[in-house]
Amino acid sequence: MKNSPIGELLLNTGHVTAEQLEVALHTQKARPGYLGEILVGLDFVTADEIAHAIAAQHKLPYVDLTIAVPQKKALQALPKDIALGNAVLPLRIKRGVLTVVTHDPSGPELESLLRDMSGLEISFAISDKALIAQSIELYYFELENPIENRIASLVDEAASERDIDIEVFLNLLIQNAIKDRATDIHIRPQALSSHVFYRVDGVLHHYFSFPSHIHRNVISRVKVLSDIDITRQRSPQDGGFAFSYLRTAYDIRVAIIPTSFGENMVLRILPKTEALHRLERLGFEAPQVAVLERCLRKQSGIILTVGPSGSGKSTTLYSTLRRTNILQRNVVTVEDPIEYQLSLVQQTNVNEAAGYTFAESLQYLVRQDADIILIGEVRNQETAMAVARSALSGHLILSTMTANDAQGAIARLMDFGVKSYMLSATLLAVLYQRLLRRLCDNCKRPVELSWPQLLEQDFGRLEDAPDAPTTVTVHEAVGCEHCRQSGYRGRIAVAEVLEITEDVRHLLEQGRMALETDLLRKQGVNSIRDDALAKLLQGVTSLEEIRRVFA
Numbered sequence: 001m002k003n004s005p006i007g008e009l010l011l012n013t014g015h016v017t018a019e020q021l022e023v024a025l026h027t028q029k030a031r032p033g034y035l036g037e038i039l040v041g042l043d044f045v046t047a048d049e050i051a052h053a054i055a056a057q058h059k060l061p062y063v064d065l066t067i068a069v070p071q072k073k074a075l076q077a078l079p080k081d082i083a084l085g086n087a088v089l090p091l092r093i094k095r096g097v098l099t100v101v102t103h104d105p106s107g108p109e110l111e112s113l114l115r116d117m118s119g120l121e122i123s124f125a126i127s128d129k130a131l132i133a134q135s136i137e138l139y140y141f142e143l144e145n146p147i148e149n150r151i152a153s154l155v156d157e158a159a160s161e162r163d164i165d166i167e168v169f170l171n172l173l174i175q176n177a178i179k180d181r182a183t184d185i186h187i188r189p190q191a192l193s194s195h196v197f198y199r200v201d202g203v204l205h206h207y208f209s210f211p212s213h214i215h216r217n218v219i220s221r222v223k224v225l226s227d228i229d230i231t232r233q234r235s236p237q238d239g240g241f242a243f244s245y246l247r248t249a250y251d252i253r254v255a256i257i258p259t260s261f262g263e264n265m266v267l268r269i270l271p272k273t274e275a276l277h278r279l280e281r282l283g284f285e286a287p288q289v290a291v292l293e294r295c296l297r298k299q300s301g302i303i304l305t306v307g308p309s310g311s312g313k314s315t316t317l318y319s320t321l322r323r324t325n326i327l328q329r330n331v332v333t334v335e336d337p338i339e340y341q342l343s344l345v346q347q348t349n350v351n352e353a354a355g356y357t358f359a360e361s362l363q364y365l366v367r368q369d370a371d372i373i374l375i376g377e378v379r380n381q382e383t384a385m386a387v388a389r390s391a392l393s394g395h396l397i398l399s400t401m402t403a404n405d406a407q408g409a410i411a412r413l414m415d416f417g418v419k420s421y422m423l424s425a426t427l428l429a430v431l432y433q434r435l436l437r438r439l440c441d442n443c444k445r446p447v448e449l450s451w452p453q454l455l456e457q458d459f460g461r462l463e464d465a466p467d468a469p470t471t472v473t474v475h476e477a478v479g480c481e482h483c484r485q486s487g488y489r490g491r492i493a494v495a496e497v498l499e500i501t502e503d504v505r506h507l508l509e510q511g512r513m514a515l516e517t518d519l520l521r522k523q524g525v526n527s528i529r530d531d532a533l534a535k536l537l538q539g540v541t542s543l544e545e546i547r548r549v550f551a
Helices: 006-012 018-030 035-041 047-058 072-077 080-086 110-118 129-144 147-159 166-179 212-226 286-296 313-321 358-368 381-392 406-415 420-426 451-455 460-464 502-509 517-522 528-537 543-550
Strands: 089-094 097-102 121-126 182-189 194-200 203-210 237-245 248-259 262-271 301-307 331-335 346-349 372-375 396-402 427-439 445-450 471-476 488-499
Touching: 006 018, 006 035, 006 047, 018 035, 035 047, 047 121, 047 129, 072 089, 072 097, 072 129, 080 110, 080 129, 089 129, 097 110, 097 129, 110 121, 147 166, 147 203, 166 182, 166 194, 166 203, 166 212, 166 237, 166 248, 166 262, 182 212, 194 212, 203 212, 212 237, 212 248, 212 262, 286 301, 286 427, 286 488, 301 313, 301 381, 301 406, 313 372, 313 396, 313 427, 331 358, 346 358, 358 372, 358 381, 372 381, 381 396, 381 420, 396 406, 406 420, 406 427, 406 488, 420 427, 420 502, 427 528, 427 543, 445 451, 451 471, 471 528, 471 543, 488 528, 528 543
Parallel strands: 097 121, 301 396, 301 427, 331 346, 331 372, 372 396
Antiparallel strands: 089 097, 182 194, 182 262, 194 203, 237 248, 248 262, 427 488, 445 471
16 A cells, blocks of 8 residues: 655644644754654644554554553564564454554565564554554563562562562552553551552552551652651651653652551652643544634633543643644643643743742733633632633633532632623633543443433433433443453543533623523533443443442
């Protein structure tokens, strides 16, 4: 198959515009490199989008390596040096066919080489080049040196009163957490032993227990790395340190509090370079994306992303920002901290100690000839009023807020002192989201669910559904080695997008925060539970998970 040049391919698939391609070509002259990598570096396209375009061009399946896990027997079918040298990841073996993930399947000799090395027929799938390289390092390393076995060995040595290398022990705990995509490590002292929990896909899982007598040494090691006072053990302390694993850098944020059995410690794991995502990949449906794009075309107003803590608001905020034309609109941000580095966007950090707060920053940002201003979070009355005033003065403001639903965000803004007439004049849309765990594709199981069982879950649209079937097919979690027996791997956003139309604006002008459900339905606003139902019927998540999140 003849390959189109990457620029032409992305232009034809609508992933980049002619203007963006021209800027990338100018950049390539100033700093020579691969055009695809330059386009990613400029944030005009994501590596994931390039992989999708290549997959479509070759009519091959795309594989998300942030979710998919290769089979051990597949890894054993190809030597690591062959995988590294050809940038391919063996994924699975089924009916004598080895599926291999690559970023470029066009090499004429590649299929023949892999067939000769594995003794199996070869089929190709496509993924992002950098993710393939990272996955090769991670999974072959784990195949040769299982981290959990090494941790278990050190625990056995400590239990036998032998000295262990605390530095190695701590490094292994962090490495294992990164391998399993944990966002947090909890190290809890108890009477009989200390326990290690990982938060994976938003849920805590117990991983290890280790003897209490080394607990203080583990805490001390973290304090040394974090430049925390090692002598203070009776008061809370915070800090952080840098960590590197398999060529990827991380920031580790540390929070320690005293308890009756010793100091309890939580380590938050933050990659230093976060990948940007498409809204569709995060889980947003086409009508929701259309509303956001329509609002982004406005010259002024407020677009809020709301939800509870840890619901992915910042990720959605940055993904939303990608839908605007940054070449034609000046975008400036103030954040705490800067989580994503965005090309061609002027980004600043708040500095509370110096008096540079979210609210204070706005008076400076408007002088930067800004078209769009991203404010990391509306936390207080001062920031809320500053955001409203900036929107009234002709700026498009994007921000986040902690709230339990879209209408709750409106009520909170009014509690902060934003008058109803200011809201009606400035508010464009409120996006409320939560995160649901994705079912593991390797082990999920279809089950029949009766219509009355669905109705019990308060999915509003079902009550009006004509010709309801007797049963529907959904999926439930099972558990396998790929998902560590949890039945889930990865998360997906469920959301409702409240666009402030003229009808809604009229209600806001009257100070009516409880927006009529009938009105919203008439406007086609799906509730977040409707979106959860859609994900359930698509086989993406389970009824059990929906119950857990919306209980």
